[in-house]
Amino acid sequence: MTNLAELIDAAATRYPDRIAIVAGERRLPFREIRDRANSLADTLRRKGVQPGARVALSCPNVPEFTIAYWGILKAGAVVVPLNVTLRGREIAYHLEDSRSTAYIAHDAPTGRALVEAARDGFDRVESCSLFVSISDGPECGVTLVDHEPLSGDNGLPTLERGDEDTAVILYTSGTTGQPKGAELGHRNLRENALATRHVYGIDAALPDTYLCVLPLFHAFGQTCIQNGATAFGGTVVMLPRFDPSECLRLMIDERVTIFAGVPTMYWGLLGALDDATGVRQLEGSLRVAAAGGAALPAEVHRQFAQRFGVQILEGYGLSETSPTATSSVLGEPLRLGSIGRPIPGVEMKLINDDWSDVPDTPGAVGEIAIKGHNVMKGYHNRPEATAAAIRDGWFRSGDLGKKDADGFYYIVGRVKDLIIRGGFNVYPRELEEVLMTHPAVSLVAVIGTPHETLGEEIKAVAIKNDGFDDVTEADLVEWGKKQFASYKYPRVVEFVDKFPTTPTGKILKRELR
Template sequence: MSLSLACILAEAARTHPDRVAVIDDAVRLTYAELWAEVRSLAAGLRELGVRPGDRVALMAANSADFPRAYFAVLTAGAVVVPVHLLLAPQEIAHVLRDSGSTLLLSDRALAPAAVRGGAALDLPVVTVGAPEGDGPPRLEDVAGRVSPLATLCTRSAEDPAVILYTSGTTGTPKGAVLSQLNLVMNATVNAYDANDTRQVDVVMGCLPLFHAFGQTVAMNTAFRVGATLVLMRRFEPVAALELMVEHHVTIFHGVPTMYVALLAAARTLPRAALPSLRLSVSGGASLPSAVLEQFEQRFETTVYEGYGLSETSPTATTNQPRMGTRPGTVGHPIWGVEVEIARHDVLGSIELLPTGELGEIVIRGHNVFLGYHNRPEATAEAVVDGWFRSGDLGTKDADGFITVVDRTKDVIIRGGFNVYPSEVEDALMRHPGIRQVAVIGLPHPRHGEEVCAVVVAADPAAPPTAAQLVEWATDRIGRHKYPRLVELVSELPLGPSGKVLKRELRRRYAAAESESGAGESDSSEPGAPAAGEAAAVASGEQTRPHGG
């Protein structure tokens, strides 16, 4: 069966030629205009020697140049390898080398970083976008010497379309290979079944497009129905609100940190200064219930929280308009996909658990990737008995709603008891003095791990004390769960998609705790904090250095 992800744009240009596809500052491209530019750039890639099946790396920010280059590579029959924009040159080189990319395509602004990243491999770099002085050759100039491709180069449905590199939280980043069918189906199901995206919608594109969430759920889903995508190069909450109001945005996709930031920016604004959102989608990490409730009330919208991974194209489950929402859950599996709970301690096979039991979330269906590029052993560990093992712990209730409890690697084991950070974070986020919080486990000589809350205050001039936050938590969650350690910071370290980098927090504070011994108490377990323990965390709040 022949199929190409490029057909998403080609069909939109055929059926909605005059609809605006992309708004990027002053640039407005209709679907017909965007498709014409893509076919021209694809011809330029062919002129440079790119052939079907070749891998072409792409470094581009959230501008019109990203969809132009992305779909040009696909139209030429090649495989897109989006590059994380915050990588160091040696990390870029790893992605280029591991993927076997034959060309690095970059927007003009990122050309210097692209050249440095490709230097070790002597990989040719070509740019897209308006000319800005000297630099690598422009794809537009090459394309100008040849005729545009008449149509897309069709591929097999099981051929690779995109290779997404994982964040590398547990070692060297791996390339998740996604097929044409994976990505066409995920965009289609998101549009027509999961999120009810419509042609008249205007979609906010502030999630990084090199990431699976922004790429599939925002860009490709919008193009699948002929909606308009408003691009923002770098998320900034006040500017995002202004952009949404200016362009009458109706759909917002974001990660929890974006929802927190938009809420903070909206507090002093009248309702007329806020966008009228028909649909709000949250993913990437667990959205605290307090944030969801406040956002829905302030913006007069419904937030549909979903769940997925790069390896699942990405959407696997989501709260869906036609099936109702349940705060605190990530909804039901999307159309055509199965999501179940399996024993996480059995590695060689999948043993499904009864309804309501806690285990590992496993997924199978049209969204599951082809495997890790050149990593057969890693693929065999991840896909067992036809199911993809997510590495996430969760439950499934009698109504079919999935709840993600935590990443298996983020679960804290304190004194033999499992503590799920998301549960502690949800309780702390209801404190009026907290704007953001991340809960991590730190090594402890007696308990194995200690629960630590890293907190950003709602009012930096009058932050809550550590003792106040400990007391708040002890009134709301079990005695083995509340944080004995509290760190106040000005901001949390975030990845490019807005996820909190808990691995960075663990690295940062593990050394500090081992040096200070703060939070070490001789009180029996479980039990309330001893006076000395509360004093230790309060003192630590004042005396330890806290970076953003």
């Protein structure tokens, strides 16, 4: 197997009539997804898209994303998924940086904001010469391309590619400077999708139903949900935007067995649980809850296990690692707060700033470095950034971690989030875990703010639980004094109604500063 798109070919051959995607009233079997992807691949080739060409894709969580994704790959081209919230100027940057020559954008019949922003960005870039709209038609969800029914050859064979040929360019969130495109090869993404069998205990003979609320333009949803489900004949239930009440309804109605989300999504599900009915029905269907994208607060983990009857499997990875690098494994004893051990075929270690190894002592803190089939080829057209991130096959993550005696890893925080107060290192994750145990605290983020003499001061930004209006910011400061050493308790506390987040639900700490 070479081309990643052979996953959909195999699924359509083995399980032609199994439902691959559920989206509202639409239910598309694997054979139909493959045939539509073949037709789109033929259309793209006829429009001049060559093997190896970059094709940008702006599409929410609807079947057309999956059809376009496999269609681009089947044509031998490279998928460049774009965040659907980007505006024209930002889209133009991504088109130019990726050197995309074609651009597919979803034209929703109920709203044209996305396709209008896409067209704006496309018109700014001369080197991108082909614009294609894709949507679902009014009759039975027929796929439309440029407002016409898709009519390409649906029996077209998938174009062969090499394991190391680029399949997808995933853009990082750009927390510092402009976003960079991580080039992922066909083997990177294929092996990562297949690894879900080990982590989730998947049996293709007993197909799973996945709820997809993670955006498909992001590595987590794309690999662990879409590609993983395709690899093992599972059904993907799509939801374009995260809505906790709607998630709970779909979990029950569609008998969802696998849910994957970022920590804020689990927090949202817990908050919506009081307003939901029939949640106990989940106990007979939901068997896997997976978390990644950010550190999962231990208190959220405990509450979810207590109220949903399912232990959350916490994992770790980045766009640059396809994304999964480590995970807790279904059926194995969980260690609260741990991101598990490296998945098969992946190595991990802790390093110092100069790339030297941190002594292999339980509890020692260092930057996480990763090596294996999941590590990207490099940053697209950025040799210097690639050289700074990868050495001898090891990718430095920018995340601080520690390891216990049994090889389980724990995230301490981002290297850039480390707070140095008066010469002492303070790790936000440690403080956040403890602050979450205060009855008034629903969710919290700890950050460092500039200080004239200490360098940085510690600040906690928190959302309150209902019923604790009388708890003041000063009260939480005083409580913190009793929990932490004098150099690391938060001197400043601020209560807010909500946090700024990325489209994937991660808290944007830089905006809290």
